[in-house]
Amino acid sequence: MRDFSPPSEQMAQLKRVNSVRRELCLQMMVIPFQQLWAHRDTLTLAKIQRDFPAIFQSVGEVTEFQEVEHEGRQALSIRFVEMYGKESTAHLLYLPGAKPKVLCEHYNPPVSVRYPLITTGGWLNALTKLTARVMVHYDEDLPNDK
Amino acid sequence: MTTQSQQRTDLYLKLSLPLLDFIWEHKDRLKVDPLVEAFNELEHASLKLDRIMAQANRGRLELMLVFSVGPGRKPAGILTYYPESRQISSSIAGSIVPISGTDRIQTAWFNALVDLVALAELQVNEQVEL
Secondary structure, eight states, rough: OOOOOOOHHHHHHHHHHHHHHHHHHHTTTHHHHHHTTTTTTTTHHHHHHHHHHOOSSSSSSEEEEEEEEEEEEEEEEEEESSTTTOOOOEEEETTSOOEEEEEEEESSSSOTTTTTTHHHHHHHHHHHHHHHHHHTTOOOOOOOOO | OOOOHHHHHHHHHHHHHHHHHHHTTTTOOOHHHHHHHHHHHHHSSSSSEEEEEEEEEEEEEEEEEESSSSSTSSSEEEEETTTTTTEEEETTTEEEEEEOHHHHHHHHHHHHHHHHHHHHHHHHHHHHHH
């Protein structure tokens, strides 16, 4: 049987790219998380599920949204679940002023190194879409950098 | 009132700026041909990259990323970044359209940009390590 897998050097390069990509996505999650953090007092999981049900065309919905204590600090905890099959999940945690963390993630079927978009990039897209809906709901604009 | 689509566009634009800043900041150190080649080898990328150009156009500095949807296809779109004003414009198939388009187009642009910057960052870091 012919082996279509890329050579190990190429695979190693892909892993490095995915690793950098993941870091970039986590850094970029700060902006949507800042917006969501600002509404943590009024935004509840029930409200999200009622007002913003399916937040992604093909990927996911929110199954947890709450302020939690993490290592002695207040943080925002969000869990996403993939809509189809509901077997891929991610648990994201945002501590204000820090890069968000992925506390756990599970992918079924497993994510290939060659097709990593469902991983952190997918959750970033889901987070961005949720944030856009929340901001429209509260009739807010993004803060100006200047 | 802002629509959800517009708000999402604004968010993506805001997220894209540091990515485009990175490419602009390191444009003189980036080896463009290997970067384009590496990008196009990523099997998950739904867009293919044709060209990256940093230039002055009518006295205005710009970074132009030309994408296509696949080998032999017509260009799908051009993403232009103006570093002096930190503005972004995009055109698809010759017509000026907002970067939003549909969710799918918007996500494809953004994912491509993230991939490109990940590769560029690796290239820059590898030069530092040498």
